[in-house]
Amino acid sequence: MEVQPLWLEQFKLEGGAANVKGLRTENGKTLISGFDFSGSAINAWIYYVSEGKEAIGNVSLAHESKWSIVGKHVQDFGHYLGSLIWDSLTLSDLPSNLVASCSIQDIQKYLSLNVGFGHVIYIDRNQVIGDPAQLGIEDIRQIIQRIPFLKPKRFFEEREFRFVFSLMYKNQPISISGNPKILNLRPVDKFITIS
Secondary structure, three states: OEEOHHHHHOOOOEEEEEEEEOOEEEOOEEEOOEEEEEEEOOOOEEEEEEOOOOOOHHHHHOOOOOEEEOHHHHHHHHHHHHHHHHHHOOHHHOOHHHHHHOOHHHHHHHEEEEEEEEEOEEEOOOOOOOOHHHOOHHHHHHHHHHHHHEEEHHHHHHOEEEEEEEEEEOOEEEOOOOOOOOOOOHHHHHHEEEO
């Protein structure tokens, strides 16, 4: 099948692997016989809640109180969490290669935090693309942006709503180092009801 090199370039993910089969050029066209690809999105902090009344796995079974975030406060709550994360950032949260290669002034100037939130989409993780023309470059970019909100169908009963906090450097996503954040949520009372 014919593919555009720019189309193939969209499949760059962290910790992934791509196996392009039968890659060749004929008459100025890039041709492949197929490819397998796997990977993950940029590592980010995720806070999740359930829209269901049941506990989410073992994590929420350990807690007795239930908090409800009223729909009109979801955006405010997400931005509040984002401000707590931003205030708690340290150099150890950043990728070591960025810290080693950039000045503190550049990091302060170009570092930002992107706050996204939405319902988790439960899908089959394995997708078959029969014809690259059916999945354009912009479609691929949108799928990659939604990766933090995708989960296998077997978890559908969890009914997750996620808040995703991604670090950006010069408007490009960068992975966090993997350090968890323990946040003091006590002032959160203005956004929730406790049952």
